[in-house]
Amino acid sequence: MNLHKLTIQQARAGLEQRDFSSVELVNSLLERIEKLDGEIGAYITVDSEGARRAAAEADDLLAKGKRAPLLGIPIALKDLLCTKGVKTTCASRILEDFVPEYDATVVSMLKKAGAVIIGKTNLDEFAMGSSTENSGFHITRNPWNRDHVPGGSSGGSAAAVSARMCTAALGTDTGGSIRQPASHCGVVGIKPTYGRVSRYGLVSYASSLDQIGPITRDVMDSALLLNVICGHDSFDSTSANVAVPDFTSALTRFDTDGLKGMKAGIPKEFLSVKGLDPDVEKFFNNARNTLEGLGVEMVEVSLPQTDYAVAAYYVIAPSEASSNLARFDGVRYGLRDTSAQDLIDMYKKTKSRGFGAEVQRRIITGTYALSAGYYDAYYGRATRIRAMIRDDFNRAFENCDIIISPVAPTPAFKIGENVDDPLTMYLTDIFTLSTNMAGLPGISVPCGFSATGLPIGLQIMATHFDEMALLKTGYGLEKTLGLQNKFPDI
Numbered sequence: 178m179n180l181h182k183l184t185i186q187q188a189r190a191g192l193e194q195r196d197f198s199s200v201e202l203v204n205s206l207l208e209r210i211e212k213l214d215g216e217i218g219a220y221i222t223v224d225s226e227g228a229r230r231a232a233a234e235a236d237d238l239l240a241k242g243k244r245a246p247l248l249g250i251p252i253a254l255k256d257l258l259c260t261k262g263v264k265t266t267c268a269s270r271i272l273e274d275f276v277p278e279y280d281a282t283v284v285s286m287l288k289k290a291g292a293v294i295i296g297k298t299n300l301d302e303f304a305m306g307s308s309t310e311n312s313g314f315h316i317t318r319n320p321w322n323r324d325h326v327p328g329g330s331s332g333g334s335a336a337a338v339s340a341r342m343c344t345a346a347l348g349t350d351t352g353g354s355i356r357q358p359a360s361h362c363g364v365v366g367i368k369p370t371y372g373r374v375s376r377y378g379l380v381s382y383a384s385s386l387d388q389i390g391p392i393t394r395d396v397m398d399s400a401l402l403l404n405v406i407c408g409h410d411s412f413d414s415t416s417a418n419v420a421v422p423d424f425t426s427a428l429t430r431f432d433t434d435g436l437k438g439m440k441a442g443i444p445k446e447f448l449s450v451k452g453l454d455p456d457v458e459k460f461f462n463n464a465r466n467t468l469e470g471l472g473v474e475m476v477e478v479s480l481p482q483t484d485y486a487v488a489a490y491y492v493i494a495p496s497e498a499s500s501n502l503a504r505f506d507g508v509r510y511g512l513r514d515t516s517a518q519d520l521i522d523m524y525k526k527t528k529s530r531g532f533g534a535e536v537q538r539r540i541i542t543g544t545y546a547l548s549a550g551y552y553d554a555y556y557g558r559a560t561r562i563r564a565m566i567r568d569d570f571n572r573a574f575e576n577c578d579i580i581i582s583p584v585a586p587t588p589a590f591k592i593g594e595n596v597d598d599p600l601t602m603y604l605t606d607i608f609t610l611s612t613n614m615a616g617l618p619g620i621s622v623p624c625g626f627s628a629t630g631l632p633i634g635l636q637i638m639a640t641h642f643d644e645m646a647l648l649k650t651g652y653g654l655e656k657t658l659g660l661q662n663k664f665p666d667i
């Protein structure tokens with residue numbers, strides 16, 4: 178049996194019926210990693226020993242009749258999530274040997290639900306990027322075409338799910354880093370509402386924008402993982418104390434008739450964005466027609482700040498990053514350059530050696546934007562635009578239940594194509610980062626393939642805490658298009 182091909186749901190059924198063991202499931206994924214990851218580069222750390230041990234424990238519990246949502250299921254984690262006793266590098270040389278003393282809340286929740294942690298996946302250093310080319314260690318390749326990027330910054334997680342080197346994964350999304358790699362790798366990814374999932378133990382990039390979410394083979398698996406990781410956590414002061422609906426059982430009962438009468442907004446500013454690829458437009462239109470066929474009514478909405486969103490985000494995110502990354506100073510964590518003559522020299526040498534070019538660029542931009550003389554001109558203005566973006570969405574949602582759009586202007590670009598052009602790279606986030614600025618949830622669901630065989634996703638956004646609308650619409654689309662659990666033949 179090809180155990181590596183199973184969704185969480187399928188694997189869970191097989192494990193509970195004792196058709197195979199968790200150790201066998203883990204071994205089949207480890208074999209895939211052995212065979213493919215030398216070239217794909219999805220992982221930074223593969224914890225074979227820990228995974229086999231946890232799988233054997235899960236098998237004992239399964240044999241005793243114990244049941245839990247993820248009992249014996251192998252999950253990969255973006256290497257920005259703290260794991261007790263397992264290296265957490267953030268894909269940065271500065272944390273190359275950092276081993277946390279504790280698990281992030283989401284990691285504890287996964288373990289409590291019985292999950293087996295198989296390894297830590299590659300990312301753009303500290304999640305800064307859109308292609309996973311900014312990792313301090315190695316790039317990750319797109320499993321559909323190895324000359325292309327997997328997207329980023331959660332590119333390792335998306336590539337691992339897509340190449341069937343884990344059953345599901347967690348990523349993080351500050352401006353699109355779950356949805357965009359999910360779209361480029363042909364898998365499902367959800368960025369939950371800000372506050373829905375605890376950020377405790379997630380190494381901060383831009384704290385007011387970061388959220389953790391699932392990357393999976395189909396929508397049902399995302400619902401299942403969301404149910405495990407959502408919920409209030411007193412360790413995170415921004416964690417929301419709101420009830421978490423049972424997404425999984427709602428989808429189990431769901432029938433596409435349930436979409437009838439729903440209203441989907443299409444932001445008119447999005448479709449006139451410069452550089453929108455014809456295949457992306459074609460499959461966006463196709464997905465829109467499919468949803469219309471299911472009874473969803475389309476309405477035009479306006480998000481007037483679209484033109485300013487990228488600029489405002491690229492002031493706010495680096496500003497927060499410059500403050501968050503100040504802790505990596507060679508004294509408290511990780512790398513320290515010992516050749517330095519004095520303290521200032523030690524800071525300089527440690528940070529120059531430890532941080533890559535993109536991280537240094539963001540720290541410099543952020544520090545400048547927050548400096549006394551320029552604070553109001555840059556950071557102040559960017560926060561005012563952020564408030565206007567939130568108002569735009571509130572107004573748009575007066576006329577619709579969800580908003581749909583492409584995830585990225587193009588399918589996965591070629592490795593190296595944008596590395597020397599940060600501004601072009603930043604512009605690829607135009608459709609995703611506004612939801613982070615407004616704290617809203619968004620999903621990417623596969624909706625087609627480009628003429629060159631690269632996956633394309635549809636983005637669905639909803640109001641705060643309405644992940645259910647994303648899951649139901651995504652599920653309806655997936656059932657109709659039949660693009661779930663589709664993977665490259667490797």
Ligand code: GLN
Pocket residue numbers: 304305306307329330349350351352353354355382494606
């Ligand atoms: N590409 C965006 C950035 O570089 C978003 C990254 C993310 O969501 N972590 O900031």
